[in-house]
Amino acid sequence: xxxxxxxxxxxxxxxxxxxxxxxxxxxxxxxxxxxxxxxxxxxxxxxxxxxxxxxxxxxxxxxxxxxxxxxxxxxxxxxxxxxxxxxxxxxxxxxxxxxxxxxxxxxxxxxxxxxxxxxxxxxxxxxxxxxxxxxxxxxxxxxxxxxxxxxxxxxxxxxxxxxxxxxxxxxxxxxxxxxxxxxxxxxxxxxxxxxxxxxxxxxxxxxxxxxxxxxxxxxxxxxxxxxxxxxxxxxxxxxxxxxxxxxxxxxxxxxxxxxxxxxxxxxxxxxxxxxxxxxxxxxxxxxxxxxxxxxxxxxxxxxxxxxxxxxxxx
Ligand SMILES: *[C@@H]1O[C@H](CO)[C@@H](O)[C@H](O)[C@H]1NC(C)=O
Ligand SMILES: *[C@@H]1O[C@H](CO)[C@@H](O)[C@H](O)[C@H]1NC(C)=O
Ligand SMILES: *[C@@H]1O[C@H](CO)[C@@H](O)[C@H](O)[C@H]1NC(C)=O
Ligand SMILES: *[C@@H]1O[C@H](CO)[C@@H](O)[C@H](O)[C@H]1NC(C)=O
Ligand SMILES: *[C@@H]1O[C@H](CO)[C@@H](O)[C@H](O)[C@H]1NC(C)=O
Ligand SMILES: *[C@@H]1O[C@H](CO)[C@@H](O)[C@H](O)[C@H]1NC(C)=O
Ligand SMILES: *[C@@H]1O[C@H](CO)[C@@H](O)[C@H](O)[C@H]1NC(C)=O
Numbered sequence: 001x002x003x004x005x006x007x008x009x010x011x012x013x014x015x016x017x018x019x020x021x022x023x024x025x026x027x028x029x030x031x032x033x034x035x036x037x038x039x040x041x042x043x044x045x046x047x048x049x050x051x052x053x054x055x056x057x058x059x060x061x062x063x064x065x066x067x068x069x070x071x072x073x074x075x076x077x078x079x080x081x082x083x084x085x086x087x088x089x090x091x092x093x094x095x096x097x098x099x100x101x102x103x104x105x106x107x108x109x110x111x112x113x114x115x116x117x118x119x120x121x122x123x124x125x126x127x128x129x130x131x132x133x134x135x136x137x138x139x140x141x142x143x144x145x146x147x148x149x150x151x152x153x154x155x156x157x158x159x160x161x162x163x164x165x166x167x168x169x170x171x172x173x174x175x176x177x178x179x180x181x182x183x184x185x186x187x188x189x190x191x192x193x194x195x196x197x198x199x200x201x202x203x204x205x206x207x208x209x210x211x212x213x214x215x216x217x218x219x220x221x222x223x224x225x226x227x228x229x230x231x232x233x234x235x236x237x238x239x240x241x242x243x244x245x246x247x248x249x250x251x252x253x254x255x256x257x258x259x260x261x262x263x264x265x266x267x268x269x270x271x272x273x274x275x276x277x278x279x280x281x282x283x284x285x286x287x288x289x290x291x292x293x294x295x296x297x298x299x300x301x302x303x304x305x306x307x308x309x310x311x312x313x314x
Pocket of ligand 1: 055056057071073
């Protein structure tokens with residue numbers, strides 16, 4: 001499933017490049033192929049939608065000498081909701097799987113998910129399985145490998161950052177933005193956050209969080225640490241984060257500037273950050289935070305190298 005989604009994103013990347021120049025991919029995709037075609041294998045009628053299972057032949061890849069099975073055929077599952085409110089839009093999931101998996105059924109995970117999406121969006125959806133269809137080099141890439149591949153391609157040739165799969169993966173509906181500055185003088189630390197919701201929803205709330213280390217030996221905000229006398233044994237390190245209110249420094253119709261000032265602790269360290277909550281879909285909450293500022297900006301030991309780092313902290 002996940003791999004299939006990434007395959008879809010990967011294709012979007014290629015299509016972006018295609019807008020600027022004709023690539024070998026354009027030439028490949030645009031070449032006529034007499035093998036293209038489909039037959040309907042099964043039809044299911046659910047109360048709210050119809051599901052068609054097709055045997056879909058997408059192409060012939062190079063020739064028989066190059067690959068033992070050069071004709072690519074796929075199971076293609078198309079859901080048409082009875083309530084078709086977006087007839088001009090469709091969603092295609094380019095999915096994985098193997099031709100040997102057998103004919104898909106309505107309750108298969110990815111098929112069912114696409115049918116739910118069709119009902120939820122009022123549009124036609126399709127689950128195109130068995131992509132890629134075969135790989136004569138035996139190097140079918142999984143999702144992480146495909147991501148890594150796009151990074152390698154970008155490092156080799158940085159003229160087109162859109163090759164990075166992270167770009168289309170990140171590209172989504174507009175989100176509000178949160179930016180911040182951190183500073184400190186000799187007595188106080190300070191974070192000022194600027195929330196810009198000129199695109200995206202207005203924030204629900206903005207709060208500060210602060211926590212103090214247990215002592216002046218460890219600049220350590222983890223709830224559990226390794227027992228120094230037995231490093232494989234976890235032991236609690238009860239550093240708790242408490243909420244604290246912010247100062248609103250400025251506000252317009254589309255921005256809010258708020259800040260948090262924290263005095264240096266008498267001993268140990270204090271960490272703090274600002275969290276802004278935005279309304280998400282269906283009652284969910286999108287939480288964005290600034291970086292954490294830690295005061296004072298000192299460490300319990302001097303820099304060390306090699307054997308001189310041996311100690312009792314961990
Ligand atoms: C699908 O079609 C291909 C030829 O296009 C054929 O080789 C294959 O056996 C068919 N599969 C099924 C399940 O009908
Ligand atoms: C790919 O794997 C198959 C089955 O393991 C093997 O027979 C074939 O020789 C491999 N092909 C290459 C190019 O390594
Ligand atoms: C880098 O990629 C661009 C297309 O994005 C291409 O025009 C250029 O020739 C490539 N450079 C190298 C060194 O491959
Ligand atoms: C440090 O910052 C705090 C908080 O803004 C302020 O009250 C204090 O006067 C500053 N100290 C100096 C020496 O500027
Ligand atoms: C801000 O919103 C108020 C009320 O909705 C409106 O009257 C005002 O013109 C807005 N100001 C700007 C700068 O958009
Ligand atoms: C929205 O939330 C309700 C109640 O938790 C749930 O029943 C419904 O399935 C959710 N809808 C979506 C699209 O997630
Ligand atoms: C640390 O050890 C490495 C090799 O183990 C050595 O090359 C390096 O000089 C050492 N550094 C110091 C500061 O002793």
